[in-house]
Every structure is written in C-alpha cells, then in structure tokens.
Amino acid sequence: MPSTTASSNKGPKNACVPGAAPLAGLDFRAPAHALAPLLIGVTLLVDGVGGRIVETEAYGDADPASHSFRGRTPRNAAMFGPPGRAYVYRSYGVHWCLNLVCGAEGEGTAVLIRALEPTHGLEAMCARRGLQDERLLCAGPGRLAQALGIDGGFDQLPLDAPPFALLAPPADAPAPQVVSGPRIGITRAADVPWRFGEAGSRFLSRPMRGTG
DNA sequence: CCGGCGATCCTCT
C-alpha cells in the first residue's frame, strides 16, 4: 500500500536520510527505564547478523549502578553524547558489552542489551562463538557482542546507520509479554527492578524471576 | 545441578 501522503512530521526522524537504517520507530530520547521494555521484541542486527532482543537493563540518571554515576570519563563518554548511539565497553578485561544511549543528551543514560533470540546469520554467529548450541549464542551481553562481532571500535557509532539496524516487529506479531526484575551482576542499587525480559524465552542470560 | 574461581585489562580510588 503506497502512501502518497508520504512523510508526516510524526514519522521517524531518520525516515528521509539516504542510506539510513531503520530505528524501529523508537524514540531514544526516552528515559532508560521507559525505553528498555520497549526494546523487547525489536530485532538488532550488525551487518545483517543478530536477532530479536529478549533481555535488556536500564541504567539511569543518578543511578549508583551506572557507569555514568561519577561523571563523564574517557570510557563512558558515549553515554553523555547524543541519544541513539552505541556505548560499548570492555567488561572484566575480557568481554565487550553493547548499550544503546538514550535520554537527554548529557544525561548519561543507556540500555544494556543482555540477550537476543538468534534469527539472522546463525552460521556467522556460530563461527564467531565457536558453538553449535543456538540457545547460548547470544544469551548474555558478552556472548551477544562476540556473536555480532562488536568490539570497542563500535563505541559511539550511530544506531540508525550501517553496520547497525533496528527492525520493529511485524505488525501482526503478538506483543511479547515483558516481565521485570533486579539487574544482574551489580552491587549498588541491586534491588531496582530495571531488568526486562520476554516471559518464557529460552534465550535469556538467566531466568526472569520478577513480576510482570 | 550448583558454587567457586581464573582470565585479563583498564578505570578510578
């Protein structure tokens, strides 16, 4: 169904940018705790490889668990830049982890992508991970970064252009049931229920215990 | 199935 009334001012901001990848209709100016559950069910691709987001965590303004809590540093600079870009950091000196910067510019908020249901480029992901087991390909922030080939060179890259792509779920797809619970692997603000996941998904990094 | 620990490196105290 071609629309002759083309682009209204309600459309995505990047709708007319040549070469721009879709942003799945998401508004990255939203606060992290509001955006994080909306990302469940969205497909995340890097160079066409990736899957459906099934687990996220919000890291907010004045959040003691956030890398941005003690102010801007060289490592977390991406968090204080414009929303809609990547923040990639190295964890435990070994793993890379991907965040999507959101909120107001300079606020220092982001959403950590914790798990994907693999859907695109299974062969490439298995090769990078050295695994056959589909369930473990992207079940964790370090695992999914390895599967998608994400490293420090992806820090600060915009999410609305290659190699990144964010695809909204099909219009006829049932909305995923999203549950929340405490975030994983942190010591401060450990009770804040800012971990979000698709209920019943077998691709989570760990089972969701929390309430819906 | 579960808990413990080493890897590995950079950041901030």
Next chain:
DNA sequence: GAGGATCGCCGGG
C-alpha cells in the same frame, strides 16, 4: 592497588 553491567571450566553433591 582494587575491582568490575562476564564467561566458561572445573570440582563436588
């Protein structure tokens, strides 16, 4: 100089 927004392996129950 300590400690991670982690992972995978090892050992024991």
